[in-house]
Structure formats: C-alpha cells, structure tokens
Amino acid sequence: MSAPSRLGRYPVRRRIGSGAFATVWLAYDEHLDSAVAIKVLADNWAGDHHIRQRFLEEGRFLRKVESPHVVTVYDAGELEDERPYLVMAYADQGTLADLIELSPLSRSQAVSVILQVGRGLTALHDRGVLHRDVKPANVLFRTVENGRGAHIVAMLGDLGLGKAMDMSSRLTMAGGTPSYVAPEQALGEGLDARADQFSLAALSYHLLTGRQPYAHASLAAAENPAPPAPMEIDNPAAEEVVLRGLAKDREDRFPDVASFTAALAEALGDEVDAAPAAWIPADPDLTRPAAGTEATGQASDPPSTASRGRRLRRWSWVAAAVLALLLGTGAGWALERTGTSESTVEDVEGLIEVTVPDAWTAQVDPEHWSPVEGRPEQPSLAAGTRSGWNSDDDPDEGVFVGILPGDKLPSRVPGHAACPVQRGPYFDENSEGDEMMTVFFSGCPGVDWMVERIIRVNHNQLLWVQIRSHERRVATRVMESVEALGF
Incomplete structure (x- = not known):
C-alpha cells in the first residue's frame, strides 16, 4: 500500500506499521504543529460490523482515560470509503x-x-x-x-x-x-x-x-x-x-x-528513579507530508515497477536469510553521493539500490553472484567497510543484497554459531504485501548485530538481504532503504 497524501485533515509522513485489523500512519497535525499517529481500519474489515465496533470501542476506551501513561486519542473520523480512523499520540521512541x-x-x-x-x-x-x-x-x-x-x-x-x-x-x-x-x-x-x-x-x-x-x-x-x-x-x-x-x-x-x-x-527502595534514555534519534523531517499523491484521504495507486520499482521496506524488525554469502569480485561499482554521511549504491544493472553510511562504501561490489552452483548468475550488490567485511573469521560492517531463484520462502535458515543470541525466523508481509522472513542475531564477534531477510518479490524470485552492523538502529535504517527495481 502506498502512502495516502492525507487522512482527513492530516498530511501523512509515512507508514509506521500494520496488523491484522489496522494500519498506523505517522502524520502531522497542522493546527497544533505536532506529529500524530493515525490508526486506520484495514479495508478488508470495513464491512464487518463486529470488527468495526471493536475498533471504535478502542478509541472510546482510550478517550475515557486522561493519563500520560495511556496513549491519548485526540480525534476520530471516517474516510471517504467509510473506514474509521483514530488520531493518537505518536510514540517516537518505539516500544x-x-x-x-x-x-x-x-x-x-x-x-x-x-x-x-x-x-x-x-x-x-x-x-x-x-x-x-x-x-x-x-x-x-x-x-x-x-x-x-x-x-x-x-x-x-x-x-x-x-x-x-x-x-x-x-x-x-x-x-x-x-x-x-x-x-x-x-x-x-x-x-x-x-x-x-x-x-x-x-x-x-x-x-x-x-x-x-x-x-x-x-x-x-x-x-x-x-x-x-x-x-x-x-x-x-x-x-x-x-x-x-x-x-x-x-x-x-x-x-x-x-x-x-x-x-x-x-x-x-531507591532503585526506582531512572527512566530509560532516548534511544531513537530525532527525525528532523518528522512532520514533512508525503508528496506525489492526490489529497483524497485514500491510498493512491502504487507507482509502476518499470519507472520506480518496488520499495521493500518495513518499520518493525522481522528477518531472514538462506544460503552462504557468496560475493563476486568485480572491480566496477556505482556510487551516488546523497550527503556527507550516507551514500546510495546500486548494482551494475541498476536493479538493486541501498543507502548506507559512507564508511560502508570502502569496498563496493555491484557484480552478479551465483546463488546456486551451475545455475545462471543473478543481480547482486555488496558494500562494506573493507575487503573481507563479510567473512566469518574477520567480519566488519556491510550489506549484501542478491536475487535468488525460488517460489516460496524457506522454512529455516543456517545459523551463525558464533552469535550467542538468535531471534526468529519471523514471517510477515512488507508494505507492498510481499511475504518475507527475518532472522536476527546479536552478540556476534566483530559486529554485534547480524540481520538476514528474504522477501518473495514475485512468483519465482526471492530477494536476500544480509546486514552486519555495530548498531541495530543503523542496520534497521539500511534495511529499510533497500530497493529492488523492476522485479
């Protein structure tokens, strides 16, 4: 689902997440100059009276309570397709x-x-x-x-x-x-x-x-x-x-x-006075509304894959991986500078893009890879802090993205024995509705975090992403920047 330009009177910034019954968007209250979260009933439940009533009851329950420790409901409304929505306090520091x-x-x-x-x-x-x-x-x-x-x-x-x-x-x-x-x-x-x-x-x-x-x-x-x-x-x-x-x-x-x-x-006793510190950095563009869609309060049609491709993103962590990391050794690489701290790199065909910290562009390999020996090569892209960043004996920060042949997600992935903590695999859908699986590892030697994700992008191709990073929030940002174009 692409982002609507507005929900009611509220310009939309981005999608925060979704569940079985609703999608939550980050939006901007122009009247009060503040970010808000807007929860919208999923369209497939719009005609179910029981679910609709349960959705509205949540807003009524929350509205009954005036406490800084219960999410505040500021407003409620209905879209043109009669789906209800709730406007709530935005939790900028996550869960x-x-x-x-x-x-x-x-x-x-x-x-x-x-x-x-x-x-x-x-x-x-x-x-x-x-x-x-x-x-x-x-x-x-x-x-x-x-x-x-x-x-x-x-x-x-x-x-x-x-x-x-x-x-x-x-x-x-x-x-x-x-x-x-x-x-x-x-x-x-x-x-x-x-x-x-x-x-x-x-x-x-x-x-x-x-x-x-x-x-x-x-x-x-x-x-x-x-x-x-x-x-x-x-x-x-x-x-x-x-x-x-x-x-x-x-x-x-x-x-x-x-x-x-x-x-x-x-x-x-006296062990009760220290609240958690802020751990998600402030977003300087927090209240910037989305652009390029009609101000109807409805989700617009997604852009064509021929012109813009599909942005494979997600706010929450889910994760996945599958084969051993196989990188080519091509010397050529494409690099587009986007600022002083981050750069966007792409593969030789311009089919895969990812935005990474500048330090991760010391070794960039945009050449094809061979996910299965003896089978045709596939588009891939790797970027890291140095040569050998992806090795198990001397790892460092970097990202690998590659296309795999396959018509369904694997049920499990190889583990990383050197990483003491594994969570997942978790199965979910991304914002485009593609199935995906994610596994993440922590306490890894060399780099604390490893994240692996596989996404089913069409009926016979999968996208594999592996990220190694010292900080989880950096890995999250890189993961959300991955784009596969034209698949």
Missing part, C-alpha cells in the same frame, strides 16, 4: 519490545517502566476499563519536553482486547498473549483488574530477570501454569511481590495494581 531486544534495562530503569505502566493500568481501571493484553509490544515510549528538558514516558497502547469491567465480569471470549495472560483470562472466565495485575507481574519478572516467567505456546497452556523459576535477583522482598502478583488464584494476588506497584517500589 518496550524493541528496546529490550537491544539490551536489558538496568534495574532502576525496569522499575521506572513497571511503575509507569502500573499508573496507566490504574487510570484505566479507575474508569472501568481492563486492558487484557499487557506485554512489551504494547508498552510505548514517547519523548515529552518540559522545563527540566526532554524525558521519556512509558504509555500503554493497543486496547484492541480492552473491555469494560461490567462486561468482563461475565463469561467472555478468551484472548491475550499466552506468556503474559492470567489463568482466568485463558480459561475465558469473568475478569477483574487482577487479570491485568497478573500480566504486569509477568512483565515485571521479564524486565527484572531478562527472561519471561513462562513460555506458553497457547492459551490452553496458560490455563494452569506451574510456578515460575526463581527470579534470582538478590532481593527476596521484590521477588515475593512479583510472585504474589503471578499467583494462579487471583484471590492470592494484591487487591489492585496500585497495591502491587507500591509494594514493589517499597521492596526496591
């Missing part, structure tokens, strides 16, 4: 799930996040609303400016499963994320605020220990959980608080979330 993938939080930072999420839940509960899906991906971070400078605020978002307490007190449909959901919620029983307390306790266990208390594969597994492993955090009082919040019987938990967080703060 807790993204942050803890980079590195564990310090104990004081973890407690700061737990207390802020607890305040958000208490605000929801005070207005008679349950969240029902507290997990790292639904904790968002936003930069807030005040007289003391910029600081980071944690907010609860995504009330797609939210319910009014008088509805949740009766039997309801089971839902939630298995590793964080309360047993009574997994069983589909009537719920109260202690279900959200259980989820917050599970999140607390995760942040304080660096591991989840449970690894449930399904809601059925969450119906009767065994006691979690000891936390081993050198604070028996804090561990007792968290484990009480995780009690299987809700009667054994704290009476409410505020009591849980107060007990945890008391147990941890």
